Amino acid sequence: MALVTVAVASGRLLDDSMRTLEAAGYLTADAWRSTRRLILSCTEPGVQILIAKPGDLLAYVEHGAADLGIAGKDVLLEQGRDVYELVDLGFGACRGVVAFPEARAAGWESLSPIRIATKYPRVTERHFWGQGRRRHPRSRDDGPHAGGEPPGRGRGGVPVHRPPGRQPDEPQDPRGGGAGGRGADAGRGRSAAPVVGIGGGRGVEIHRLSQVAPERLREILQRSRADVFNPEIASHVHGIVEDVRRRGDAAIVEHTQRHDGVALSPDRLRVDRQEVSRAYDAVDDGLRTALATSIERARRYNEWLRPPALQVEEMEPGLTAGVKFTAVEGVGVYIPSGKGAFPSTCITLVTPAVVAGVEEIAVVLPPRKDGSADPAVLVAADLLGVSQVFRCNGVAGIAGLAFGTATLPRVPL
DSSP states (O other), X not given: OOOEEEEEEOGGGHHHHHHHHHHTTSOOHHHHHTOOOSEEEOSSTTEEEEEEOHXXXXXXXXXXXXXXXXXXXXXXXXXXXXXXXXXXXXXXXXXXXXXXXXXXXXXXXXXXXXXXXXXXXXXXXXXXXXXXXXXXXXXXXXXXXXXXXXXXXXXXXXXXXXXXXXXXXXXXXXXXXXXXXXXXXXXXXXXXXXXXXXXXXXXXXXXXXXXXXXXXXXXXXXXXXXHHTOHHHHHHHHHHHHHHHHHTHHHXXXXXXXXXXXXXXGGGSBOOHHHHHHHHXXXXXXXXXXXXXXXXXXXXXXXXXXXXXXXXXXXXXXXXXXXXXXXXXXXXXXXXXXXXXXXXXHHHHHHHHHHHTOSEEEEEEOOOTTSOOOHHHHHHHHHTTOOEEEESXXXXXXXXXXXXXXXXXXXXX
């Protein structure tokens, strides 16, 4: 007789699921109440119970590791897996609500855009998109919350923003780049002649290939490689890394002043919510729309790249092998900002981590000369659900994320 595997979600649904199977004659009370095993034999021959995490259960069913499963409808709606809902068992009912600060509740329906913190970004997206509302869904551990300043830390949210009237696959703002067209050629006339832009002093040095002397062109082409293998630069970087390992925040502040010309106190290393709110005011509507559109496209592409949580294959009768993909616990991302505005780099690097489900994402970027963080990068990071943004010297900040300091978290990647 072929073995039938029934996957049951752990957590709040477990007891009711087990009682249902017990009432149907598949289990005895002793078989599940007094054991910590994840695979249980049933009284019915050829049937076994597999206890799985709620977020993994549908992947087990979709890919054949289980023949059927008992899952919450919230998971069915949110994950959109290729499975069928056979029957509603009538337990575990819940209701989604929109929470809002009481003092501001009177006019929340007229707000646009609104930023939404939710455990169910796709369900939330469909709800508000159906109403034609502008919104920024962001996945949070604290449950549904709309308006005001959302509680908790941003973790691996899937932000989406489509302005009213624009469908998901319509082309973005023609200014290009997915970030409002801000780049080396913004504000300049385009030329048919090839050009090369390299860092030079405080700005970007532009060279026309037709006018560059051969020896200078050779220097340009070998510049990055020469820097990487330059023993003086390597020694200098190693010194900064070791200093941060020993002295933490004090070293980061010192190297930020020495190399970036910005004096900061340790309590200003982390960007606060007030500065993020000011960043939204500093960025025009066109750029905000372009950032949100770019994030949506990057999200869709990375979701296409993301492998299933579980891949299984029956090697031979009775022998099944598989691979389970699990996101790392935390990542650190460095965004260069000293010589320009690069919100598209933030989107390109952070979106894969968000889609993968990384729990903790920390962003480091150099401060501008006035000590502020680039507002376009702050808006991009906020739309991606990242709440940990730090302004400091690049090398020192990366070292801080590697070792952890009083202010910067330690991340494994």
